[in-house]
Amino acid sequence: MGALPDREPPVGAEPYKRPDQAPPLFAVPGARSEPAPASPPAPVPPKAAPRPAPPAAQSATSVEPASEEKTGGLDLDKVTALRAWAVEHLRPPDLLNEASPGLKGLWEQALKGDHLPDNRVVRVAEVARLVVSLPVIGAAVLLAWSCVSAARQAALALAVLAVWVLASTLVSAVTDLL
Structure with missing residues (x-):
């Protein structure tokens, strides 16, 4: 064996395939798979019984409804919806299997504004945010490239x-x- 690859396959091996017979390679995979359905929130452990207040203080305090006492004043439906949103939108990027978007793509997406509500103020704010963010992102990409x-x-x-x-x-x- 020399510095150049052998033209013929080793004895007993299958012949080399032509490039047009190779499977297609994609730099960016297709759409993400749907996230797993959100599991219900963990049950809230029961609170310890409060210590009895002195008799003078008991008459001055008001009695809270029992439903707020059990959930700590939280609306469990809103908590579940917030958790489902966070699982879908706040997951870290898959750096091993997906390419990060380029700066040009981020800029074009902000200018197009398809991911934003139909509000001019929100769209201008998104472009202003990117004017600040793109140099920071560019510096981070340059640092990663240099490493x-x-x-x-x-x-x-x-x-x-x-x-x-x-x-x-x-x-x-x-x-x-x-």
């Missing part, structure tokens, strides 16, 4: 050092002029 190899890390460190020197030189020049 792949030592050469990239060195190049990024040199670039950051150059920007730092340039910025500090400009700031000191401006302060000297003032």
